[in-house]
Amino acid sequence: MDRRRADSDFITASSPVTLYGEFTQGNNRKVRCAVQLTEKDLVVQRLSSAPVGRNKVVLSLRECVGCRAYREDDKADPSAYFAAYFYPLRKRRWMKCAPWRQRVELCFRLAALQEPHANLEEAEKWARAVRERSARQQHLRDGVLLSSLPRPCRLMLFVNPQSGKGQALSLYDNHIRRMFNEAGVIHTLIITERQNHARERVRDAELSQWDALVIMSGDGLLHEVINGLLERPDWEEAIRTPLGILPSGSGNALAASVHYYSGVPQVTSEELLVSCGFLLCKGLVSHMDLVSLHLSSGDRLFSFLSLAWGFVADVDVESEKYRHAGAARFTVGTLVRLASLRIYKGKLAYLPASWGRSKDNALQKGAAAFCRNPPSCLEPSSSAKQPSEDSCPNTCHSNNSLKLRRTEGKSPQSATKDLPGPPDTLLPPLDQPLPSDWVLVPEEDFVLMLAMYQSHLAEDLLAAPDARLDDGVIHLFYVTAGISRNALLRLFLAMEKGTHLQTNCQHLVHVKVQALRLEPGTGKGIITVDGEVVEYGAIQAEVHGGLGRLISG
Numbered sequence: 271m272d273r274r275r276a277d278s279d280f281i282t283a284s285s286p287v288t289l290y291g292e293f294t295q296g297n298n299r300k301v302r303c304a305v306q307l308t309e310k311d312l313v314v315q316r317l318s319s320a321p322v323g324r325n326k327v328v329l330s331l332r333e334c335v336g337c338r339a340y341r342e343d344d345k346a347d348p349s350a351y352f353a354a355y356f357y358p359l360r361k362r363r364w365m366k367c368a369p370w371r372q373r374v375e376l377c378f379r380l381a382a383l384q385e386p387h388a389n390l391e392e393a394e395k396w397a398r399a400v401r402e403r404s405a406r407q408q409h410l411r412d413g414v415l416l417s418s419l420p421r422p423c424r425l426m427l428f429v430n431p432q433s434g435k436g437q438a439l440s441l442y443d444n445h446i447r448r449m450f451n452e453a454g455v456i457h458t459l460i461i462t463e464r465q466n467h468a469r470e471r472v473r474d475a476e477l478s479q480w481d482a483l484v485i486m487s488g489d490g491l492l493h494e495v496i497n498g499l500l501e502r503p504d505w506e507e508a509i510r511t512p513l514g515i516l517p518s519g520s521g522n523a524l525a526a527s528v529h530y531y532s533g534v535p536q537v538t539s540e541e542l543l544v545s546c547g548f549l550l551c552k553g554l555v556s557h558m559d560l561v562s563l564h565l566s567s568g569d570r571l572f573s574f575l576s577l578a579w580g581f582v583a584d585v586d587v588e589s590e591k592y593r594h595a596g597a598a599r600f601t602v603g604t605l606v607r608l609a610s611l612r613i614y615k616g617k618l619a620y621l622p623a624s625w626g627r628s629k630d631n632a633l634q635k636g637a638a639a640f641c642r643n644p645p646s647c648l649e650p651s652s653s654a655k656q657p658s659e660d661s662c663p664n665t666c667h668s669n670n671s672l673k674l675r676r677t678e679g680k681s682p683q684s685a686t687k688d689l690p691g692p693p694d695t696l697l698p699p700l701d702q703p704l705p706s707d708w709v710l711v712p713e714e715d716f717v718l719m720l721a722m723y724q725s726h727l728a729e730d731l732l733a734a735p736d737a738r739l740d741d742g743v744i745h746l747f748y749v750t751a752g753i754s755r756n757a758l759l760r761l762f763l764a765m766e767k768g769t770h771l772q773t774n775c776q777h778l779v780h781v782k783v784q785a786l787r788l789e790p791g792t793g794k795g796i797i798t799v800d801g802e803v804v805e806y807g808a809i810q811a812e813v814h815g816g817l818g819r820l821i822s823g
């Protein structure tokens with residue numbers, strides 16, 4: 271046992287002991303320990319002399335990913351072993367950094383009996399007991415029973431060797447392979463060879479063979495996998511396959527979001543990978559919102575993270591050339607784009623989340639004006655009002671949006687009648703007017719539009735602090751023209767801590783919506799979905815609350 275660990279973990283077990291044994295340490299037969307298993311902890315006390323208060327380790331079973339029993343090859347030695355693997359949060363003493371998960375292995379040697387099988391049976395009894403109690407600790411969160419992956423579980427793991435700085439395979443070798451072994455996770459490794467490789471694999475896969483599909487890359491590969499699943503004829507069943515994310519890209523926004531939801535302080539790079547690996551090994555499955563997007567070509571695609579236009583989309587794409595810098599590429603890209611700050615012309619409308627209308631009758635109400643061409647359609651009705659805080663309580667800062675004018679006699683059809691995947695009940699076809707309860711943003715000069723459905727835009731950009739995996743909400747942000755370079759830079763700096771909404775920037779608007787439509791002005795531009803470029807033009811989106819499944823903490 272690592273003595274330093276013992277020093278830092280001197281706390282007392284909190285529940286009655288259910289199993290007790292005295293063993294020697296796996297790697298040092300001279301050190302004898304009393305091992306106690308409670309419902310919540312594994313408690314190890316050195317029996318050999320040690321300074322008072324420095325000889326006891328208590329490790330929470332919540333932080334245990336696995337435990338196994340084994341014998342070594344030496345036939346003359348009747349002893350057996352059990353090893354338990356923990357990833358507790360630790361502070362680095364010598365730095366004022368956020369705590370991060372560090373691996374602790376506890377290994378004990380059982381040699382009380384002459385018969386090797388009897389020692390192995392005893393070791394297996396311990397390993398089983400540790401695993402079972404550890405699993406019981408996970409299944410309850412706030413008294414609610416969570417679903418989890420079966421054990422042992424079988425994963426299909428996609429690794430994109432080109433993602434981020436091109437180190438995904440060595441990150442897999444250095445961290446993930448060992449963690450999966452410790453947790454009893456059986457996985458088939460698929461190294462992606464090109465764009466759409468993963469999409470094609472999941473489109474054709476016999477999904478019943480797998481308990482989960484895990485993506486080790488940036489966000490782009492998960493985008494492919496989700497769309498591959500929703501292109502299948504059996505999409506309804508396919509999209510229920512639990513997905514997992516292991517960060518090896520440069521943005522890693524979903525991984526950062528999952529880590530954030532687990533309630534531990536922000537970390538980046540390999541520390542984020544270890545945290546996500548830990549959550550994956552724990553195997554708790556939650557629902558995840560997905561967003562359906564319609565492009566002007568008539569195509570539909572699904573998104574799990576973000577839709578961006580203007581400044582953010584430009585930075586994402588223009589910073590590709592700094593990819594070797596990892597996550598720092600966005601900082602460099604932001605500074606470069608700030609130097610040549612642009613105004614983006616367009617029209618934006620949304621359906622607020624809080625107005626709580628029934629999805630079923632959404633398109634049966636009258637039509638409102640926000641069609642692509644006639645300018646007259648966009649004039650607000652004389653009775654239109656600025657939404658009050660009461661009617662739209664999610665709005666942050668000034669939002670002088672106007673409710674859309676009702677156009678009597680039109681009954682727009684759903685845009686997704688013949689498309690695979692779930693039907694969109696809130697969206698008329700893109701070339702038809704929007705229903706009357708949509709809100710048209712009166713400004714037409716923007717610096718950015720960003721729709722987020724998870725908390726993080728990148729590892730260190732907490733764009734939507736109150737977003738949750740399945741809150742059924744799109745967090746729509748837009749920044750109107752007139753903001754100074756300094757103010758915009760301050761917003762992005764504040765976003766690192768998620769405090770940008772408290773900066774009282776009058777150009778920043780945040781509203782929670784269930785659907786939106788964007789019509790960029792003519793000309794060239796960039797729109798990104800989950801960080802991937804899509805065709806430029808009118809686009810609309812509708813959230814499907816909890817449609818997907820994600821392994822999260």
Ligand SMILES: Nc1ncnc2c1ncn2[C@@H]1O[C@H](COP(=O)(O)OP(=O)(O)OP(=O)(O)O)[C@@H](O)[C@H]1O
Binds near residue numbers: 432467487490492
């Ligand atoms: N072997 C490969 N060579 C080139 N491209 C690949 C390969 N495998 C997958 N891809 C494609 O690379 C694209 C980018 O992947 P992804 O977004 O996951 O990583 P990233 O761009 O490094 O990360 P981030 O989005 O966090 O910056 C995806 O569209 C994916 O299809």
